[in-house]
Amino acid sequence: MSTIEGSLTAPQGRFAIAASKFNHEIVAKLVIGAKDALRKYRIVDDAIDLVMVPGAFELPLVAQRLAASKKYVAVICLGAVIRGDTDHYDYVCTATADGILQANLATGVPILFGVLTCDADAQALDRAGGKAGNKGFDVTVAAIEMVNLLKQLP
Ligand code: INI
Numbered sequence: 155m156s157t158i159e160g161s162l163t164a165p166q167g168r169f170a171i172a173a174s175k176f177n178h179e180i181v182a183k184l185v186i187g188a189k190d191a192l193r194k195y196r197i198v199d200d201a202i203d204l205v206m207v208p209g210a211f212e213l214p215l216v217a218q219r220l221a222a223s224k225k226y227v228a229v230i231c232l233g234a235v236i237r238g239d240t241d242h243y244d245y246v247c248t249a250t251a252d253g254i255l256q257a258n259l260a261t262g263v264p265i266l267f268g269v270l271t272c273d274a275d276a277q278a279l280d281r282a283g284g285k286a287g288n289k290g291f292d293v294t295v296a297a298i299e300m301v302n303l304l305k306q307l308p
Pocket of ligand 1: 174176177208209210211212233234235236237238242243246
């Protein structure tokens with residue numbers, strides 16, 4: 155049996171980060187985490203484009219456009235959806251997750267789901283560089299791994 159897995163060596167090519175402006179205080183911390191991960195794995199700043207979108211719901215369309223351009227080896231989607239008094243939260247979360255999945259499958263380019271879906275700001279801040287780590291960092295490491303994994307697959 156042979157095991158195939160992606161390494162964390164810096165791949166050739168550009169990375170796009172698509173980040174939402176909604177809940178900007180939280181998302182800005184996810185962007186810092188993503189940049190920290192890219193820097194840690196020796197991807198230079200010149201190889202990164204940051205694209206800002208209004209809210210998480212807009213991430214799939216923009217991510218699909220970026221991925222389809224073939225200009226990027228991966229697209230990292232960052233956002234934060236916080237539960238409110240209505241079921242709007244559920245629609246935004248479902249649409250964003252489904253849309254990002256569809257964009258992955260349609261383009262064949264890894265598009266990472268770095269969207270926090272939380273009950274409260276504090277829960278999100280914990281996951282944006284607080285006591286529960288930084289989801290932006292984690293999904294960016296997964297992006298590098300996926301780029302290297304896909305290169306090895308038939
Ligand atoms: N967008 C978010 O990124 N996070 C949220 O918490 C949120 N809430 O709560 O409404 C949110 N809504 C906006 C949505 O993503 C779209 O930008 C908007 O509906 C326009 O399409």
